[in-house]
Amino acid sequence: MKVCAITMQFPVQSETFAIRDFISWSENGIDLSILTLKQPKNKKIDKELRANITNLNINPSLGISLANISIFFKVALKLLPLTIKSLYREHSLIEAISIFYFFPRYIKILTWIEITNPNVLHLYWGHYPSLIGIYVKKYYPKIVVSIFLGAYDLYKNLIISRKCVDLCDCAWTHSKANFKILESNNFSSSKFQLNYRSIDFKKIKIQTNYQYSKPVDFLSVCRLVPNKGIKETLKAMAFMAREGLDFKYSVVGFGPELDSLKRDVKKLSLSNHVEFLGYQNTESVFNLMSNANTFIQLSDKEGECLPNSLKEALWHRCYCIVAYSPGINELIIDEDFGKVIDKYNTNEVYNELKKFNKKIPLLKYPKIEDYLLKNFDINNSTKKYLEIWKNKVKLND
Numbered sequence: 001m002k003v004c005a006i007t008m009q010f011p012v013q014s015e016t017f018a019i020r021d022f023i024s025w026s027e028n029g030i031d032l033s034i035l036t037l038k039q040p041k042n043k044k045i046d047k048e049l050r051a052n053i054t055n056l057n058i059n060p061s062l063g064i065s066l067a068n069i070s071i072f073f074k075v076a077l078k079l080l081p082l083t084i085k086s087l088y089r090e091h092s093l094i095e096a097i098s099i100f101y102f103f104p105r106y107i108k109i110l111t112w113i114e115i116t117n118p119n120v121l122h123l124y125w126g127h128y129p130s131l132i133g134i135y136v137k138k139y140y141p142k143i144v145v146s147i148f149l150g151a152y153d154l155y156k157n158l159i160i161s162r163k164c165v166d167l168c169d170c171a172w173t174h175s176k177a178n179f180k181i182l183e184s185n186n187f188s189s190s191k192f193q194l195n196y197r198s199i200d201f202k203k204i205k206i207q208t209n210y211q212y213s214k215p216v217d218f219l220s221v222c223r224l225v226p227n228k229g230i231k232e233t234l235k236a237m238a239f240m241a242r243e244g245l246d247f248k249y250s251v252v253g254f255g256p257e258l259d260s261l262k263r264d265v266k267k268l269s270l271s272n273h274v275e276f277l278g279y280q281n282t283e284s285v286f287n288l289m290s291n292a293n294t295f296i297q298l299s300d301k302e303g304e305c306l307p308n309s310l311k312e313a314l315w316h317r318c319y320c321i322v323a324y325s326p327g328i329n330e331l332i333i334d335e336d337f338g339k340v341i342d343k344y345n346t347n348e349v350y351n352e353l354k355k356f357n358k359k360i361p362l363l364k365y366p367k368i369e370d371y372l373l374k375n376f377d378i379n380n381s382t383k384k385y386l387e388i389w390k391n392k393v394k395l396n397d
Contacts, residue, residue: 002030004121006124008036024378072108082135086160087100118143119144123147133164145168151175154173154182169392171193176194178192181326197376204315217247222299227299228298232343236346251277294320296322297309306327310331320339323340337368
């Protein structure tokens with residue numbers, strides 16, 4: 001089965017879930033091609049990420065020929081009125097401009113689709129790529145169009161997303177909480193299948209010999225942008241430092257807030273307790289999780305929903321302290337897994353951080369392991385995609 005997946009950028013440091021999905025699909029016999037709307041921002045990082053996924057077919061070239069050029073112009077002529085119609089319908093001028101910005105890339109991708117004729121077109125993101133799905137259902141109805149709407153897609157709530165869902169063969173989302181949002185945004189929620197963003201747990205090598213150099217050991221892994229909760233965490237840790245508690249807080253990630261956060265550390269006298277580790281590869285992150293007691297994720301950023309870093313932290317027996325986000329109770333189901341707190345209540349953050357200075361007890365871990373494998377294992381996720389796609393392909397033949 002030939003599947004063409006459309007995403008915004010690939011590979012991306014903050015979207016390791018996409019790398020895992022695509023590798024799993026390929027390993028399960030899918031002839032996969034990945035096409036992106038954007039080019040990589042950092043070519044050095046892009047090269048490093050691609051070195052580990054050489055088996056994936058990313059942005060394949062069609063080459064230049066008279067036949068390809070004629071198809072290119074034919075697609076452009078058919079896409080232009082569809083695009084103009086979509087621009088007028090969109091609820092935001094900024095979003096309309098963004099859609100038009102991708103017009104040249106839409107043409108190239110649709111030319112590739114017409115020439116290669118995949119069995120399935122999967123829109124890995126359901127916002128700007130939606131116009132491609134609309135076009136394909138209009139002009140190539142036998143191609144199965146599959147669309148995923150995540151938290152960010154629902155936050156953007158584009159008209160073209162709604163139109164694509166109406167036309168598509170199957171739709172997906174990654175949280176039960178999203179179904180209420182889909183209904184309130186007038187999507188055809190009955191079309192959607194639940195399929196969580198998942199982890200290949202069998203490939204994670206867990207370090208079992210834990211060495212604690214500090215009585216409390218905290219870890220956060222996130223992009224350093226506003227609303228991720230690192231500032232609020234530092235405020236609470238300043239109280240812990242004043243009490244004379246000996247602890248270490250490691251922050252993995254990069255982003256525009258880094259300099260501001262470093263100033264906060266200095267101002268709050270936390271230099272001996274906090275370290276910023278920048279970008280770390282997956283193996284290094286897992287090693288850190290193995291040696292951390294508590295994982296902190298106080299993000300209330302728009303579009304945040306059941307981040308994979310929390311699932312990975314739980315797999316490594318980290319107790320998770322998190323801020324509320326839609327669907328979080330589908331992962332932190334009780335206090336054996338972690339605690340959902342008010343990130344803006346510094347006293348509450350402080351009290352919870354001080355309380356949890358040990359890993360999840362081994363006696364409680366089997367319950368957590370079973371729950372993660374049942375709901376968030378990538379083999380189950382891939383199986384679900386493949387079963388639905390194969391059935392839809394048969395129906396469209």
